Amino acid sequence: MIFDLAIIGGGPAGCAAAIAAAGRGARVLLVERSRFPRHKVCGEFVSAESLGLLAELLASDFQHLIVDAPRISKTRIFVDGTTLRTGIDPPAASIARFDLDSALWDTCMASAIECCAETTVRSVEGDGPFRIVADNQVFEASALMNASGRWSSFTSPAVRARNEKRKWIGIKTHYHEPAASPSVDLYFFEGGYCGAQPVGAADNGFGTRINACAMVRADVANTMSDVLKQHPLLFERSRSWASLTEPVSTSPLVFHDPEPMQGAMLQIGDAATFVDPFVGDGISLALRSGVLAAECLHSFFRGEGSLEQAAALYRSKYRERLSHVFTVSSMLRGLLRWPRIVRRPMFSIASRTPYLARRMVKLTR
Numbered sequence: 001m002i003f004d005l006a007i008i009g010g011g012p013a014g015c016a017a018a019i020a021a022a023g024r025g026a027r028v029l030l031v032e033r034s035r036f037p038r039h040k041v042c043g044e045f046v047s048a049e050s051l052g053l054l055a056e057l058l059a060s061d062f063q064h065l066i067v068d069a070p071r072i073s074k075t076r077i078f079v080d081g082t083t084l085r086t087g088i089d090p091p092a093a094s095i096a097r098f099d100l101d102s103a104l105w106d107t108c109m110a111s112a113i114e115c116c117a118e119t120t121v122r123s124v125e126g127d128g129p130f131r132i133v134a135d136n137q138v139f140e141a142s143a144l145m146n147a148s149g150r151w152s153s154f155t156s157p158a159v160r161a162r163n164e165k166r167k168w169i170g171i172k173t174h175y176h177e178p179a180a181s182p183s184v185d186l187y188f189f190e191g192g193y194c195g196a197q198p199v200g201a202a203d204n205g206f207g208t209r210i211n212a213c214a215m216v217r218a219d220v221a222n223t224m225s226d227v228l229k230q231h232p233l234l235f236e237r238s239r240s241w242a243s244l245t246e247p248v249s250t251s252p253l254v255f256h257d258p259e260p261m262q263g264a265m266l267q268i269g270d271a272a273t274f275v276d277p278f279v280g281d282g283i284s285l286a287l288r289s290g291v292l293a294a295e296c297l298h299s300f301f302r303g304e305g306s307l308e309q310a311a312a313l314y315r316s317k318y319r320e321r322l323s324h325v326f327t328v329s330s331m332l333r334g335l336l337r338w339p340r341i342v343r344r345p346m347f348s349i350a351s352r353t354p355y356l357a358r359r360m361v362k363l364t365r
Contacts, residue, residue, distance in 0.1 A: 003029040003114070004301050005294075006132050006141035008121050008154065011040075012283055013269025014147030015104035016290030018113050019057050024294065026301045028113045029139055031132070033120040033148075037102040041170040041250040043213045043277050044097055044199050045072065045184060048090040050284035053291065059110055062103035069093035070198040072184050078233055079188040092184070092280070094199045094211070096174075100283075124154075127264035128307040143297055143307055146262065147290065150270035151252060156262050159254060167218040168192075168253040170277070171227060174199065175241035177210045186278055189230040192216030193278060196234070209244060215253060215277050223247070258326055260318040261311055266293045272318070273326060281325050292317055 005021050007014045010032030018030045046054065046069070055066055071091040077084040109115050116134065124144065125131040132139040146154050180198040187194045194214035214227040221227045224247045228238040258273040260266065269286035296314035299305040 001027070001140075002129065003027045003139065003141040005029070005143045005145065005297065006031065006130060006139055007145045007147055008124075008132075009147030009149060009152075009269070009271070010034075010036075010105055010108070010115070010117070011101060011147060011149065011269060011286065012104060013271070013286035013290040014145070015101075015108050016053075016057055016287045017145055017147065017268055017294045018108050018290075019104075019111060020291040020294035021297065021301075022108075022111050022113050024298050024301070026294075026297075029116070029132075029141060030108055030113055031116045031119050031121055031134055031139075032105070033118065035117045036105045037098045039172070039245060039248045040097040040101065041172045041213065041248055042097045042282065043184075043195050043197070043280060044094055044100075044211045045195075045197065045280040045283065046093045046095055046100075047281055047284045048088075048092050050287050051093055053287050057107065057287065057291075058103055059107040062107065065095055065099055065103055066093060069095045070182060072182055072197055074181075074183040076183055076185045077188070078186065078231065088184075091182075094184075094197050096199050096209075096211070121148075121154075124265070130264075143266070143300065143310070144264070145266045145268055145290075145293055146271045147268050148271055150254065150274040152271070154262070154265075154271070156259060159256050159259065162254050162256050163252050164254075167251060168215060169218050169222060169249055169251040170213070170215050170253055171222075171224050171247055171249045172211065172213040173224045173243060173247045174245040175210050175212055175238075176208055176244055177241055178208075180208070180210050184280065187231040187234040189220075191220030192227070192230065194227050194231065194234055195278065196237075210241075212238075212241075213277065218251070222249075258318065258323050260289075260315045264307060264311065266297070266311060266314055268293050275326055279325065285322060285325065289318065289322060292321065 004026040006029040007018050008031055010030055018028045022028045073091040074087050119134050121134045123133045130141050130144045148154050184197040192215055196210055196212045199211040229235050260272050268289040293314050297310045300307055300310040
């Protein structure tokens with residue numbers, strides 16, 4: 001059997017693409033090297049702009065994840081001794097990846113999608129049609145998407161060349177907190193930052209479980225306990241926390257311009273590029289890029305255009321609809337690299353000017 005579409009990676013981007021393509025009648029193969037459920041390093045913030053899309057993707061059995069998710073209606077940014085506060089309107093939601101990834105995968109399993117878990121793709125041959133060698137199986141597909149994440153065996157040589165000697169790592173843990181505010185709180189310190197917010201999970205009530213997720217230079221901290229000590233307000237707050245999950249970590253974290261295509265392979269989610277976690281749009285970008293790629297391939301599947309035309313359309317639409325997020329996040333990341341003596345008065349002014357704080361949040365949407 002030759003599939004219309006093969007997707008490498010069963011996270012939010014891969015599942016979104018699979019569901020969207022199958023819903024348009026395509027024969028879809030979804031290959032994932034791990035199994036679900038699983039914990040992933042992620043801020044677990046789902047922006048309001050993507051909640052409707054997520055509801056369209058998820059099977060009815062999993063709609064409760066959206067309905068029951070804690071709503072995040074404000075943000076607090078602690079940086080250089082200053083606190084910036086602003087609302088998030090409409091509110092975002094907080095959904096644990098442990099639950100979200102599993103629900104999306106199960107939705108794919110219940111759809112007309114060939115799902116292969118615990119299966120590693122070893123090599124890909126061709127530029128359409130494609131020959132996919134996975135463990136002891138060989139598949140063929142007319143189109144191919146890479147949804148294997150920001151760093152995998154399919155990461156392009158250009159991105160690998162950007163892996164700097166100064167390593168950045170991501171670390172995440174869930175904690176119990178007696179009274180969690182409905183806000184996403186970002187604590188910045190020299191060499192990284194840590195976010196904290198209440199998160200919905202299947203085995204706990206609202207407001208008792210929080211996600212602490214950090215991006216930090218490896219020479220500054222490489223454990224969550226070390227991260228919590230980097231910011232005095234975060235350390236004081238964390239003294240009331242009780243650990244609920246073992247920490248998970250990931251590396252390397254490499255920033256680069258969006259790479260929607262690699263050869264004839266469409267790239268979605270973090271495989272296209274990695275967005276700064278403090279922007280809070282990673283899950284949204286994964287879902288949106290996956291659905292966008294499926295939409296752009298639809299005419300090709302119907303025999304109304306070539307794969308090259310579909311790929312060119314995806315590249316164009318990606319830049320038009322999604323690239324601004326990466327531009328803004330890069331600007332904000334650059335701002336945080338300015339000397340503290342320059343940053344501090346600027347953030348002090350922003351803390352007294354609500355419009356500026358709201359504008360910073362709005363720019364990332």
